Amino acid sequence: MKFYHELVPVILSVSVALVPHQIANALPAVEVAKIAKSITVLIDNKDVFGSGVIIKQEGNTYTVLTAQHVVSNPSQYEIVTPDNQHYSLNYNTVKKLPAVDLAVVQFTSNQTYAVAKIGNSDDSIEGTTAYVSGFPRATAAINNKIYTFVDGLITANAAKPLKDGYALVYSNNTLPGMSGGPLLNENGELIGIHGRGDEADIEVSQINSTVAYVKSGFNLGIPINTFLRLSANIGIDVGVRPPNTPVATVAKADDFYIQGGDKYKKGDMKGSVADYTQAIRINFKYVDAYNNRGVALANLNDHKGAIEDYNQALNINPRYGNAYNNRGVARANLGDKKAAIEDFNQAIQINPNDANAYYNRGIARSDLGDKKGAIEDYNQAIKINPIDADTYTVRGVARADLGDKRGAIEDYNQALKINPNLALAYNNRGLARSNFGDKKGAIEDYNQALKINSNLALVYNNRGLARGDLGDKTGAIEDYNQALKIDPNLALAYNNRGVSRYQSGDKNGAIADFNQALKINPHSADVYNNRGLARSDLGDKKEAIEDYNQALKINFNYADAYYNRGITYYQLKNKQAAIADLEKAASLYIEQGKIDFYQETMQLIKRFQQ
Template identity: 65%
Template sequence: MKFYYALAPVIIGVSIAFVQPQIAVALSSAEVAKVAKDITVQIDNQNGSGTGVIIKEEGDFYTVLTAKHVIDTQAKYQIITPDGERHPLISSTVKKLPEVDLAVVQFTSRRRYSVAKIGNSNESAEGTTTYVAGFPQATAAISNTIYNFTDGRITANASKPLRDGYALVYTNNTLPGMSGGPVLNEKGELVGVHGRADEADIETSTINPTVAYVKSGFNLGIPINTFLRLSAQVGVDMGVSPPSTSTAAVPKADNYYIQAGDKYDKGDFQGAIADYTQAIKLNPNYLKAYNNRGLARYLLGDNQGAIVDFNQVLKLDSSDVDGYNNRGLARYNLGDKKGALADYSQALRFNPKYALAYNNRGIARNNLDDNQGAIADFNQAIKINPNYAEAYAGRGLARYQLKDQQGAISDYNQALRINPKLATAYTGRGVAKSDLGDKQGAIADYNQALKINPNSAPTYTVRGITRFQLGDKKGAIADLQKAANLNLEQGKTDDYQQLLELIKKLQ
């Protein structure tokens, strides 16, 4: 779509970001990375940090665009510019845009900083390259905030946004603290502001606790055109007119896709499936809609339906690594461990740096009694991602199964340093401690695991056994009965019957 911007008169001492009327040429990722680093700032306060992007220079005053929730508290903020200098955020300049998660702030400096070039977010269609930059917050695994730049693809650009103005969806890996950061196209132009990441990072589904929770790649940004349309309402003159908006009433596949992703993140998997289905009806080649509908079906325990969707993903793109990995998950749940292993291996043929597939293949190998092979896979996953808590936990299990309890505990400790909410690591460490005679330490770990995931039948089972070993017969029976009930609810009738028989022996 062609459109023209009304160019502001040239004013001495004033620099305003605008789209050049010349044809823009795509830049290399390294060139975009340099652009991003020069315009991205950290917004810091004593309780955490966020990100912003410099969009305007006027004398010594710089205007920064960010997500509204980044500066929502009354704390004192500082803007940390690319040269490491700290500048007080001028609180009187904070302007929050109406009805969307955007705000502008200002700082002053006599130093010269780069300003973002404004792009046309309407042109960010499904499949186009996108880049996101920002400053992830420090965690237990990463002690310092480090600038992060990621690449990905647009998966949706909805004409009907979610609440707070979110309409861009992309596959870039983003982390807390990157909110407010720039979303750039392959020309290095600002096409959006990042605001939300896929937060489905708990290890089990609340609907089906027997399966691992997987991310949908649902990362959200607010289109820059939305900002341009609203900026005048808060007195920010960018000297740029946004393109006209389409008023077509024809349903758009991207609108259903973004609504589905929002429902998926909220745990409404049935609602997500319905919306993904509508998106597919409008766009029968919508690969990401098939993939995410498959994930939703997988989380609801419909593994056969999930495999149908992942097969369609691979029909559309036979080299799609997520399709192989996710089909492996469904096959694993159906008891086809060798089929799962084959899918994970195929994913790794196409992407030898796919840490998730190494981790999942390691889990499959653990369950096929190939513990040495599993350790090799977990080692690879950790080599690619040294902060991969689940891979440490998986290696801990493999070491335990090789009778290396101390090595297992060491891995579980590392997993919990990285992710203190990883329930399976507490359970695994508890079992290893129990074997070494530390029954009370084991109980403490089981208790912690059940605080995080109160629907873990295996954890109730091992806690029950440990309680019996400590002479607490009543507590043991209560735990085993709870485990039996959970197994029945989860359709694991064989485990249910075995636990009932064990309870009878203890009574």
């Protein structure tokens, strides 16, 4: 008798970006890059590190402005200058500004280093160019802290800052470790300090076919004018006075925009939608607010509403690449993969270096069965961004689907090298190891995934399968119980628990589980096949045949159902029907390359013909 177990790999869903990526420069970007590199320093110690910017020289003493959280703990820090010289930082000289996430530190050197030119952050309005520089943290894949310079656009400059003084919002693709680095305008002037960004993917609590890794694109900085107004409190004078900006008495669109992004980051999607709506009421052409409201609506599963917002953003700016990307995400979630691919194509045409759009198009192609096309897109995304663990993970799934299990494991290994806390990659590598017959290695991976996130129902399901294959039926059932505790509608866990109960001799318990699985998913040929086996063993041959018939109605080429129905017909003394079913099963096994099953079936046919 042939049972069907369900192993579930994880396909990451398309990622969403909140902000546009266009460039309009006064100085050529390469000139701003030179300025940024000359003034940006690494602030390093054994536990925490970040970036900073040189804002003053007085004799041999240099003053560096950074984010306060970079130097929040008393410790031994080093300042690493652009010429790779290391200078010790005397923590007693650290000065923290009141009520904002800013601090200044000092180092001494007889070398000459460039000092940042202070700009006017009030002039940095929506749509103006911005640059961020700093030192992203090292990973297992890249073990050095490599200086990075990224461009983007200002998307908001709020009059009413968020907590800790954050008021500037920008689209730059920042990374962990860049906190404290300079935010420069198109003239290479310092207009803010970068402090918070879209620096980590957010894993949802469940793994299933629509698991999402969402990128918010909400980067925050503290305006340099804020520093200038507070610097006298810590006795720092950089020779520049802040402008006499009138105190805002009425909230402007940017104020609601930044609040909407802050609520989005905190998971308050309804509050985020409300704030973006207020921003749009004040400025009905606020393209970023339409785009971002669409993302928040999508997180509320209102994909049609999201598409309306993306359409509006594209009406205002037909070259808004991320709105095409995000509309493609919404269309994919509504099942229209072909239209989604058209949107991703458009996003890539606008920005050929949009790794997200390649990633998303790869997901859509994979969903349409084009695994090779998907891999081509993942390859391109990795070429653009070689340290994105998610892309290695989904490429591993596509390789596994094409039978390249070793290549899949290599990709999962690389993903985990970049992000050792990626539960999805552990789950998927466990599946690949299980398919190689390494059940113990698979269980180790499932254990690690559950150590990272103990609320993953499908990982319990997969570990249950591996335990069952090793003969631990009790442990398998415990895992299925846990999976169903987390997700009571997980039909495949009912199916798999039913198989374990059947194999443990509990045929009635098995049927109860198969019934529950079919109640949740009445279109599963596999569960009908399994229930037919249990019914047959309990003597309900006619009901068993009805189940096999139903399985074959759903899947006419289901070899196992023909095989099992053939045996049941033989038990009912209907030799002719039994042999016909077994011959059909044998032909399907040959087509599917299941030689062992074919040979077993042919032996049965010969026996039945005697």
